[in-house]
Amino acid sequence: MQARTITERVQWVGAVDWNRRLFDDLIPLPEGTSYNAYLVRGSEKTALIDAVDPSLQHALLEAIESVPTLDYLVCQHVEQDHAGTIPQVLARYPEATVLCSAKAGPMLADHLHVAPNRLRIVADGETVSLGDRTLRFIYTPWVHWPETLSTLLPEERILFTCDFFGSHFATSRLFAGNDRAVLDSAARYYAEIMMPFGPAIRNNLKKIEGLDFGIIAPSHGPIHDQPGLILDAYRDWVSDRLANRVVIPYVSMHGSTEAMVDHLIRALADRGVASEKFNLTVTDLGRLAMSLLDAATLVIGTSTVHLGAHPSVAHAAYVANAIRPKLKHAAIIGSYGWATKVPEQLAAMIPNLKVDLLGTVLCKGLPRTEDRAALDALADKIRERHAALGLL
Ligand SMILES: Cc1cc2nc3c(=O)[nH]c(=O)nc-3n(C[C@H](O)[C@H](O)[C@H](O)COP(=O)(O)O)c2cc1C
Ligand SMILES: [Fe+2]
Ligand SMILES: [Fe+2]
Numbered sequence: 001m002q003a004r005t006i007t008e009r010v011q012w013v014g015a016v017d018w019n020r021r022l023f024d025d026l027i028p029l030p031e032g033t034s035y036n037a038y039l040v041r042g043s044e045k046t047a048l049i050d051a052v053d054p055s056l057q058h059a060l061l062e063a064i065e066s067v068p069t070l071d072y073l074v075c076q077h078v079e080q081d082h083a084g085t086i087p088q089v090l091a092r093y094p095e096a097t098v099l100c101s102a103k104a105g106p107m108l109a110d111h112l113h114v115a116p117n118r119l120r121i122v123a124d125g126e127t128v129s130l131g132d133r134t135l136r137f138i139y140t141p142w143v144h145w146p147e148t149l150s151t152l153l154p155e156e157r158i159l160f161t162c163d164f165f166g167s168h169f170a171t172s173r174l175f176a177g178n179d180r181a182v183l184d185s186a187a188r189y190y191a192e193i194m195m196p197f198g199p200a201i202r203n204n205l206k207k208i209e210g211l212d213f214g215i216i217a218p219s220h221g222p223i224h225d226q227p228g229l230i231l232d233a234y235r236d237w238v239s240d241r242l243a244n245r246v247v248i249p250y251v252s253m254h255g256s257t258e259a260m261v262d263h264l265i266r267a268l269a270d271r272g273v274a275s276e277k278f279n280l281t282v283t284d285l286g287r288l289a290m291s292l293l294d295a296a297t298l299v300i301g302t303s304t305v306h307l308g309a310h311p312s313v314a315h316a317a318y319v320a321n322a323i324r325p326k327l328k329h330a331a332i333i334g335s336y337g338w339a340t341k342v343p344e345q346l347a348a349m350i351p352n353l354k355v356d357l358l359g360t361v362l363c364k365g366l367p368r369t370e371d372r373a374a375l376d377a378l379a380d381k382i383r384e385r386h387a388a389l390g391l392l
Contacts, residue, residue: 003039003063004174006215006223007156009133011039014219015052015059018170023081027192028286031185032170035081036219038160039064040153042130047072047099049151049160050219051085060085061092069093072128074135075100076149076162078107082219090118099128101139103147122149138207140164142200144193150204152211159213163193164204165230167221176222176230183233184290185221190237191289196324202238205231242296242326244391246382249278249288249320250301251310256335256366261301263372264333267379272392280312285319292325296391297382298355300346304336308345317349329385330355331378335363358382 003011014036021029035052037060048070052060064070070093075083078100086108090096098119100108105121108114122128124139136152143164151160167176167185176182194201216224216231224230246268252258258279265275276291292298298320302313309317330353332346343360358381363371386392 006038006158006174006217009041010153010156010158012174012223013037013039013048013060013063015056016170016172017053017056023168027168028284029168030284030286031168031181033168033220034170036217036223038217039067040130040133040135042133044131045071045129047074047130047135048089049074050076050082050162051089053081054084057085057088061088070096071130072096072135073098074149074151074160075104075108076151076160076219077145078104078111078147079145079163080111082162083108083112086114087112090114099135099137101137101147101149103141104149107145107147138211140204140207142197143204144197150208152213154212157212157214158217159208159211159215160217160219162219163189164218165216165224165234166218169221171222173222175225178226178229179222182222183229186230186233187237187293188286188290189220190234191293192286192323195237195289195293196322198238198324201234205234205238237293240326241294242328242389242391243294244273244386245291245295246273246275246297246299247278247288247291247295248275248299248301249280249283249313249316251280251303251312252301252335253303253305253310256363257301257303257333260333260335260361260363260367260371260375263367264299264375264379267376268382271379271383273379273383273386280316285316288316289319289323292320292323292327295325295327296386296389297329297331297358298327298353299331299333302332302334302342302346304334304340304342307339307341309334309342313346314349317346321350321352324352327353327355328389329358329382331358331360331382333361333375333378335365335367337365356385358385
Protein backbone atom coordinates (compact mmCIF):
# COMPACT_ATOMS: atom_id res chain seq x y z
CA MET A 1 0.00 0.00 0.00
CA GLN A 2 1.06 3.60 -0.64
CA ALA A 3 2.07 5.86 2.24
CA ARG A 4 -0.64 8.36 3.18
CA THR A 5 -0.03 11.90 4.37
CA ILE A 6 -1.17 12.98 7.82
CA THR A 7 0.97 16.12 8.00
CA GLU A 8 3.91 17.21 5.86
CA ARG A 9 6.28 15.27 8.15
CA VAL A 10 4.11 12.39 9.25
CA GLN A 11 2.87 9.60 7.01
CA TRP A 12 0.69 6.57 7.64
CA VAL A 13 2.54 3.50 6.37
CA GLY A 14 0.40 0.78 7.92
CA ALA A 15 -1.87 -1.97 6.62
CA VAL A 16 -5.64 -2.43 6.65
CA ASP A 17 -6.71 -6.01 7.39
CA TRP A 18 -10.23 -6.02 5.95
CA ASN A 19 -10.61 -9.80 6.10
CA ARG A 20 -9.44 -10.68 9.59
CA ARG A 21 -12.29 -11.99 11.72
CA LEU A 22 -10.49 -13.34 14.80
CA PHE A 23 -7.76 -11.83 16.95
CA ASP A 24 -5.50 -13.67 19.42
CA ASP A 25 -7.51 -16.75 18.33
CA LEU A 26 -10.14 -15.42 20.72
CA ILE A 27 -11.64 -12.04 19.88
CA PRO A 28 -14.19 -11.65 17.10
CA LEU A 29 -13.39 -8.80 14.70
CA PRO A 30 -16.70 -8.03 12.96
CA GLU A 31 -15.21 -4.88 11.39
CA GLY A 32 -11.74 -6.27 10.57
CA THR A 33 -8.79 -4.23 11.85
CA SER A 34 -5.75 -2.22 10.84
CA TYR A 35 -2.13 -2.10 11.96
CA ASN A 36 -1.06 1.52 11.83
CA ALA A 37 2.60 2.39 11.46
CA TYR A 38 3.80 5.97 11.14
CA LEU A 39 6.83 7.47 9.45
CA VAL A 40 8.13 10.69 10.99
CA ARG A 41 10.71 12.72 9.07
CA GLY A 42 12.81 15.28 10.94
CA SER A 43 15.34 17.57 9.26
CA GLU A 44 18.12 15.16 10.27
CA LYS A 45 16.63 11.82 11.14
CA THR A 46 13.74 9.56 10.24
CA ALA A 47 11.78 7.32 12.58
CA LEU A 48 9.21 4.61 12.06
CA ILE A 49 6.67 4.26 14.88
CA ASP A 50 5.55 0.63 15.21
CA ALA A 51 5.49 -1.99 12.44
CA VAL A 52 2.64 -4.25 11.30
CA ASP A 53 1.35 -7.80 11.66
CA PRO A 54 3.63 -10.30 9.85
CA SER A 55 0.73 -11.37 7.62
CA LEU A 56 0.78 -7.91 6.00
CA GLN A 57 4.51 -7.13 6.15
CA HIS A 58 4.56 -6.56 2.38
CA ALA A 59 2.22 -3.55 2.82
CA LEU A 60 4.61 -1.87 5.25
CA LEU A 61 7.73 -2.66 3.21
CA GLU A 62 6.03 -1.31 0.09
CA ALA A 63 4.90 1.88 1.85
CA ILE A 64 8.45 2.64 3.00
CA GLU A 65 10.11 1.45 -0.21
CA SER A 66 11.27 4.95 -1.14
CA VAL A 67 12.69 5.69 2.33
CA PRO A 68 16.47 5.40 1.81
CA THR A 69 17.59 5.26 5.43
CA LEU A 70 15.88 4.72 8.75
CA ASP A 71 17.47 5.95 11.97
CA TYR A 72 14.95 4.78 14.54
CA LEU A 73 12.23 2.19 14.81
CA VAL A 74 10.07 2.98 17.84
CA CYS A 75 8.57 -0.18 19.33
CA GLN A 76 5.66 0.93 21.49
CA HIS A 77 4.42 -2.61 22.15
CA VAL A 78 6.06 -6.01 21.62
CA GLU A 79 2.90 -7.92 20.63
CA GLN A 80 3.31 -9.44 17.18
CA ASP A 81 0.57 -7.41 15.47
CA HIS A 82 2.83 -4.33 15.83
CA ALA A 83 6.31 -5.72 16.41
CA GLY A 84 6.16 -8.93 14.37
CA THR A 85 7.71 -7.24 11.33
CA ILE A 86 10.53 -5.52 13.26
CA PRO A 87 13.13 -8.18 12.26
CA GLN A 88 12.30 -7.62 8.57
CA VAL A 89 12.55 -3.83 8.93
CA LEU A 90 15.88 -4.16 10.76
CA ALA A 91 17.20 -6.45 8.02
CA ARG A 92 16.22 -3.91 5.38
CA TYR A 93 17.73 -0.97 7.34
CA PRO A 94 20.96 -2.23 8.97
CA GLU A 95 21.62 1.28 10.34
CA ALA A 96 18.32 1.50 12.25
CA THR A 97 18.08 1.33 16.06
CA VAL A 98 14.99 0.16 17.91
CA LEU A 99 13.85 2.58 20.62
CA CYS A 100 11.73 0.95 23.32
CA SER A 101 10.87 0.94 27.03
CA ALA A 102 13.04 -0.81 29.64
CA LYS A 103 10.62 -3.72 29.86
CA ALA A 104 10.30 -4.03 26.08
CA GLY A 105 14.04 -4.68 25.54
CA PRO A 106 14.19 -8.21 26.98
CA MET A 107 10.73 -8.96 25.60
CA LEU A 108 11.89 -8.12 22.06
CA ALA A 109 14.78 -10.54 22.57
CA ASP A 110 12.43 -13.26 23.85
CA HIS A 111 9.57 -12.88 21.40
CA LEU A 112 11.32 -11.82 18.20
CA HIS A 113 15.01 -12.63 18.85
CA VAL A 114 16.01 -9.02 18.19
CA ALA A 115 19.76 -8.66 18.84
CA PRO A 116 20.62 -6.49 21.89
CA ASN A 117 22.99 -4.33 19.82
CA ARG A 118 20.06 -3.15 17.71
CA LEU A 119 18.17 -1.84 20.77
CA ARG A 120 18.27 1.37 22.76
CA ILE A 121 16.15 1.70 25.89
CA VAL A 122 14.51 5.09 26.35
CA ALA A 123 13.52 6.37 29.79
CA ASP A 124 10.11 7.67 30.77
CA GLY A 125 10.00 11.32 29.64
CA GLU A 126 13.18 11.05 27.53
CA THR A 127 13.35 12.95 24.25
CA VAL A 128 15.13 11.93 21.07
CA SER A 129 15.81 14.58 18.45
CA LEU A 130 15.13 14.07 14.75
CA GLY A 131 16.50 17.57 13.99
CA ASP A 132 13.56 19.93 13.78
CA ARG A 133 11.20 17.30 15.17
CA THR A 134 11.34 15.56 18.56
CA LEU A 135 10.10 12.27 19.90
CA ARG A 136 9.16 12.33 23.57
CA PHE A 137 8.51 8.96 25.18
CA ILE A 138 5.88 8.49 27.82
CA TYR A 139 5.65 5.20 29.68
CA THR A 140 2.03 4.05 29.58
CA PRO A 141 2.27 0.55 31.06
CA TRP A 142 -0.43 -2.12 30.94
CA VAL A 143 -2.23 -1.00 27.82
CA HIS A 144 -2.25 -3.94 27.68
CA TRP A 145 1.20 -5.46 28.34
CA PRO A 146 3.73 -4.28 30.94
CA GLU A 147 6.09 -2.70 28.40
CA THR A 148 3.71 -0.38 26.52
CA LEU A 149 4.89 3.08 25.55
CA SER A 150 3.35 6.19 23.99
CA THR A 151 5.21 8.77 21.92
CA LEU A 152 4.53 12.49 21.69
CA LEU A 153 5.59 14.48 18.64
CA PRO A 154 5.23 17.95 20.18
CA GLU A 155 5.92 20.00 17.02
CA GLU A 156 2.95 18.32 15.32
CA ARG A 157 0.89 17.89 18.53
CA ILE A 158 0.40 14.19 17.76
CA LEU A 159 0.35 11.51 20.48
CA PHE A 160 1.03 7.97 19.24
CA THR A 161 -0.45 5.40 21.60
CA CYS A 162 -0.39 1.94 19.93
CA ASP A 163 -3.23 -0.25 21.38
CA PHE A 164 -4.27 2.47 23.88
CA PHE A 165 -7.31 4.22 22.28
CA GLY A 166 -7.21 1.73 19.41
CA SER A 167 -10.18 0.16 17.68
CA HIS A 168 -10.41 -2.92 15.51
CA PHE A 169 -12.00 -1.16 12.58
CA ALA A 170 -10.98 -1.54 8.94
CA THR A 171 -11.66 1.56 6.88
CA SER A 172 -10.14 3.52 4.03
CA ARG A 173 -10.55 6.68 6.11
CA LEU A 174 -7.50 7.97 7.97
CA PHE A 175 -9.48 9.94 10.55
CA ALA A 176 -12.29 8.97 12.91
CA GLY A 177 -13.99 12.37 13.04
CA ASN A 178 -17.02 11.92 15.29
CA ASP A 179 -18.00 8.52 13.89
CA ARG A 180 -19.96 6.63 16.58
CA ALA A 181 -19.05 3.30 14.97
CA VAL A 182 -15.35 3.90 15.73
CA LEU A 183 -16.16 4.56 19.39
CA ASP A 184 -18.21 1.35 19.46
CA SER A 185 -15.25 -0.62 18.09
CA ALA A 186 -12.99 1.09 20.64
CA ALA A 187 -15.45 0.07 23.40
CA ARG A 188 -15.32 -3.54 22.19
CA TYR A 189 -11.52 -3.39 22.20
CA TYR A 190 -11.41 -1.82 25.67
CA ALA A 191 -13.88 -4.35 27.10
CA GLU A 192 -12.07 -7.38 25.72
CA ILE A 193 -8.46 -6.36 26.21
CA MET A 194 -8.00 -3.31 28.43
CA MET A 195 -10.70 -3.70 31.08
CA PRO A 196 -8.64 -5.95 33.43
CA PHE A 197 -6.14 -3.08 33.77
CA GLY A 198 -8.61 -0.30 34.76
CA PRO A 199 -6.48 1.27 37.54
CA ALA A 200 -3.34 1.38 35.33
CA ILE A 201 -5.36 2.95 32.55
CA ARG A 202 -6.71 5.56 34.92
CA ASN A 203 -3.09 6.48 35.79
CA ASN A 204 -2.12 6.62 32.13
CA LEU A 205 -5.06 8.91 31.37
CA LYS A 206 -3.94 11.27 34.13
CA LYS A 207 -0.40 11.17 32.81
CA ILE A 208 -1.31 12.10 29.24
CA GLU A 209 -3.84 14.73 30.31
CA GLY A 210 -0.87 16.98 31.08
CA LEU A 211 0.44 16.77 27.50
CA ASP A 212 -0.29 19.13 24.63
CA PHE A 213 -1.67 17.23 21.64
CA GLY A 214 -4.47 17.69 19.13
CA ILE A 215 -4.41 14.23 17.56
CA ILE A 216 -4.25 10.72 19.02
CA ALA A 217 -2.77 8.26 16.54
CA PRO A 218 -3.30 4.68 17.75
CA SER A 219 -1.95 1.59 16.00
CA HIS A 220 -5.40 0.08 15.33
CA GLY A 221 -8.31 1.83 13.66
CA PRO A 222 -8.74 5.42 12.52
CA ILE A 223 -6.76 8.36 13.94
CA HIS A 224 -8.62 10.41 16.55
CA ASP A 225 -8.62 13.94 15.12
CA GLN A 226 -11.25 14.92 17.73
CA PRO A 227 -9.45 13.27 20.67
CA GLY A 228 -11.91 14.61 23.24
CA LEU A 229 -14.40 11.95 22.13
CA ILE A 230 -12.19 8.94 22.78
CA LEU A 231 -10.69 10.50 25.92
CA ASP A 232 -14.20 11.05 27.35
CA ALA A 233 -15.12 7.47 26.46
CA TYR A 234 -12.04 6.09 28.26
CA ARG A 235 -12.70 8.35 31.28
CA ASP A 236 -16.18 6.89 31.47
CA TRP A 237 -14.99 3.29 31.12
CA VAL A 238 -12.45 3.61 33.93
CA SER A 239 -14.88 5.52 36.17
CA ASP A 240 -17.06 3.99 38.87
CA ARG A 241 -20.25 4.74 36.92
CA LEU A 242 -22.57 1.76 36.64
CA ALA A 243 -25.60 1.25 34.43
CA ASN A 244 -29.00 0.04 35.59
CA ARG A 245 -28.55 -3.14 33.57
CA VAL A 246 -28.49 -6.88 34.20
CA VAL A 247 -26.40 -8.94 31.78
CA ILE A 248 -27.77 -12.46 31.31
CA PRO A 249 -25.54 -14.92 29.43
CA TYR A 250 -27.14 -18.37 29.29
CA VAL A 251 -27.51 -21.69 27.50
CA SER A 252 -30.72 -23.69 27.51
CA MET A 253 -30.59 -26.98 25.65
CA HIS A 254 -34.33 -27.70 25.85
CA GLY A 255 -35.91 -24.38 26.79
CA SER A 256 -36.44 -24.64 30.57
CA THR A 257 -33.62 -22.29 31.53
CA GLU A 258 -34.66 -19.96 28.73
CA ALA A 259 -38.20 -19.82 30.16
CA MET A 260 -36.62 -18.76 33.48
CA VAL A 261 -34.46 -16.15 31.77
CA ASP A 262 -37.47 -14.71 29.95
CA HIS A 263 -39.53 -14.60 33.14
CA LEU A 264 -36.71 -12.82 34.98
CA ILE A 265 -36.24 -10.29 32.19
CA ARG A 266 -39.97 -9.45 32.30
CA ALA A 267 -39.95 -9.23 36.10
CA LEU A 268 -36.94 -6.91 36.01
CA ALA A 269 -38.52 -4.74 33.31
CA ASP A 270 -41.68 -4.42 35.45
CA ARG A 271 -39.41 -3.14 38.21
CA GLY A 272 -37.62 -0.59 36.02
CA VAL A 273 -34.41 -2.62 35.52
CA ALA A 274 -33.07 -3.22 32.00
CA SER A 275 -31.60 -6.56 30.90
CA GLU A 276 -29.51 -7.81 28.03
CA LYS A 277 -29.99 -11.46 27.09
CA PHE A 278 -27.10 -13.38 25.49
CA ASN A 279 -27.75 -16.88 24.20
CA LEU A 280 -24.18 -18.15 24.26
CA THR A 281 -24.75 -20.56 21.37
CA VAL A 282 -25.10 -17.58 19.01
CA THR A 283 -23.52 -14.70 20.95
CA ASP A 284 -20.48 -12.78 19.80
CA LEU A 285 -18.41 -12.76 23.02
CA GLY A 286 -17.27 -9.24 22.21
CA ARG A 287 -20.84 -7.95 22.49
CA LEU A 288 -21.16 -9.70 25.84
CA ALA A 289 -17.92 -8.01 26.98
CA MET A 290 -19.26 -4.62 25.83
CA SER A 291 -22.42 -5.13 27.84
CA LEU A 292 -20.27 -5.94 30.89
CA LEU A 293 -18.40 -2.62 30.53
CA ASP A 294 -20.75 -0.81 32.91
CA ALA A 295 -23.48 -3.30 33.94
CA ALA A 296 -24.25 -3.46 37.67
CA THR A 297 -25.41 -7.09 37.77
CA LEU A 298 -24.64 -10.41 36.10
CA VAL A 299 -27.11 -13.31 36.08
CA ILE A 300 -25.72 -16.55 34.65
CA GLY A 301 -28.24 -19.05 33.31
CA THR A 302 -27.48 -22.67 32.53
CA SER A 303 -28.90 -26.13 32.04
CA THR A 304 -27.05 -28.72 34.09
CA VAL A 305 -24.80 -30.93 31.92
CA HIS A 306 -22.93 -33.81 33.56
CA LEU A 307 -23.53 -32.20 36.95
CA GLY A 308 -22.06 -28.84 36.01
CA ALA A 309 -22.71 -25.80 33.86
CA HIS A 310 -23.03 -26.14 30.09
CA PRO A 311 -19.46 -25.85 28.68
CA SER A 312 -20.35 -22.67 26.76
CA VAL A 313 -21.52 -21.10 30.03
CA ALA A 314 -18.31 -22.19 31.76
CA HIS A 315 -16.38 -20.53 28.92
CA ALA A 316 -18.31 -17.27 29.27
CA ALA A 317 -17.89 -17.32 33.07
CA TYR A 318 -14.15 -17.84 32.60
CA VAL A 319 -13.95 -14.90 30.19
CA ALA A 320 -16.07 -12.62 32.44
CA ASN A 321 -13.80 -13.49 35.37
CA ALA A 322 -10.69 -12.74 33.30
CA ILE A 323 -11.80 -9.34 32.01
CA ARG A 324 -12.82 -8.10 35.49
CA PRO A 325 -15.83 -5.88 34.81
CA LYS A 326 -17.10 -3.41 37.43
CA LEU A 327 -20.12 -5.60 38.34
CA LYS A 328 -21.44 -5.35 41.91
CA HIS A 329 -23.91 -8.24 42.02
CA ALA A 330 -24.37 -11.69 40.52
CA ALA A 331 -26.86 -14.54 40.62
CA ILE A 332 -27.18 -18.00 39.09
CA ILE A 333 -30.32 -19.50 37.61
CA GLY A 334 -30.98 -22.69 35.68
CA SER A 335 -32.70 -26.00 35.24
CA TYR A 336 -31.59 -29.53 36.08
CA GLY A 337 -33.07 -33.03 35.92
CA TRP A 338 -31.89 -35.01 38.97
CA ALA A 339 -28.71 -33.63 40.62
CA THR A 340 -26.60 -30.53 40.06
CA LYS A 341 -23.42 -28.87 41.25
CA VAL A 342 -23.91 -25.75 39.14
CA PRO A 343 -24.08 -23.18 42.00
CA GLU A 344 -20.82 -24.13 43.70
CA GLN A 345 -19.05 -24.79 40.39
CA LEU A 346 -19.97 -21.41 38.83
CA ALA A 347 -19.41 -19.44 42.04
CA ALA A 348 -15.88 -20.89 42.22
CA MET A 349 -15.21 -19.79 38.63
CA ILE A 350 -15.61 -16.05 39.22
CA PRO A 351 -13.29 -15.15 42.13
CA ASN A 352 -12.05 -11.98 40.37
CA LEU A 353 -15.52 -10.50 40.27
CA LYS A 354 -15.99 -8.50 43.45
CA VAL A 355 -19.70 -9.26 43.51
CA ASP A 356 -22.31 -10.00 46.12
CA LEU A 357 -23.96 -13.27 45.15
CA LEU A 358 -27.63 -12.44 45.42
CA GLY A 359 -28.76 -16.04 45.24
CA THR A 360 -29.45 -19.06 43.11
CA VAL A 361 -32.74 -20.13 41.53
CA LEU A 362 -32.65 -23.70 40.24
CA CYS A 363 -35.68 -25.61 39.09
CA LYS A 364 -36.25 -29.25 38.20
CA GLY A 365 -37.28 -29.45 34.55
CA LEU A 366 -39.69 -26.72 33.41
CA PRO A 367 -40.25 -23.85 35.86
CA ARG A 368 -43.39 -24.05 38.01
CA THR A 369 -45.32 -21.30 39.85
CA GLU A 370 -42.97 -21.44 42.85
CA ASP A 371 -39.91 -21.15 40.58
CA ARG A 372 -41.40 -18.07 38.94
CA ALA A 373 -42.07 -16.65 42.41
CA ALA A 374 -38.40 -17.26 43.30
CA LEU A 375 -37.38 -15.37 40.14
CA ASP A 376 -39.72 -12.51 41.12
CA ALA A 377 -38.03 -12.42 44.52
CA LEU A 378 -34.62 -12.30 42.80
CA ALA A 379 -35.87 -9.42 40.63
CA ASP A 380 -37.03 -7.60 43.80
CA LYS A 381 -33.58 -8.03 45.31
CA ILE A 382 -31.82 -6.79 42.16
CA ARG A 383 -34.12 -3.76 42.00
CA GLU A 384 -33.40 -3.00 45.66
CA ARG A 385 -29.64 -3.22 45.09
CA HIS A 386 -29.77 -1.07 41.96
CA ALA A 387 -31.84 1.51 43.85
CA ALA A 388 -29.26 1.49 46.67
CA LEU A 389 -26.57 2.19 44.06
CA GLY A 390 -28.62 5.19 42.89
CA LEU A 391 -29.28 3.63 39.50
CA LEU A 392 -33.05 4.14 39.48
C1 LIG B 1 -25.95 -34.12 27.95
C2 LIG B 1 -26.83 -33.86 29.15
C3 LIG B 1 -26.31 -34.03 30.42
C4 LIG B 1 -27.08 -33.79 31.55
N1 LIG B 1 -26.52 -33.92 32.78
C5 LIG B 1 -27.29 -33.70 33.89
C6 LIG B 1 -26.77 -33.85 35.22
O1 LIG B 1 -25.60 -34.23 35.40
N2 LIG B 1 -27.55 -33.57 36.28
C7 LIG B 1 -28.84 -33.16 36.12
O2 LIG B 1 -29.53 -32.89 37.11
N3 LIG B 1 -29.40 -33.01 34.87
C8 LIG B 1 -28.65 -33.27 33.77
N4 LIG B 1 -29.20 -33.14 32.51
C9 LIG B 1 -30.63 -32.79 32.42
C10 LIG B 1 -30.86 -31.29 32.21
O3 LIG B 1 -30.11 -30.50 33.10
C11 LIG B 1 -32.37 -31.04 32.42
O4 LIG B 1 -33.08 -31.70 31.39
C12 LIG B 1 -32.73 -29.54 32.42
O5 LIG B 1 -34.12 -29.40 32.67
C13 LIG B 1 -32.39 -28.93 31.05
O6 LIG B 1 -32.63 -27.56 31.10
P1 LIG B 1 -32.90 -26.80 29.71
O7 LIG B 1 -34.28 -27.14 29.27
O8 LIG B 1 -32.73 -25.35 30.07
O9 LIG B 1 -31.85 -27.31 28.74
C14 LIG B 1 -28.43 -33.38 31.39
C15 LIG B 1 -28.94 -33.23 30.11
C16 LIG B 1 -28.16 -33.46 28.99
C17 LIG B 1 -28.77 -33.27 27.62
FE1 LIG C 1 -1.62 -5.62 21.95
FE1 LIG D 1 -2.53 -4.40 18.89
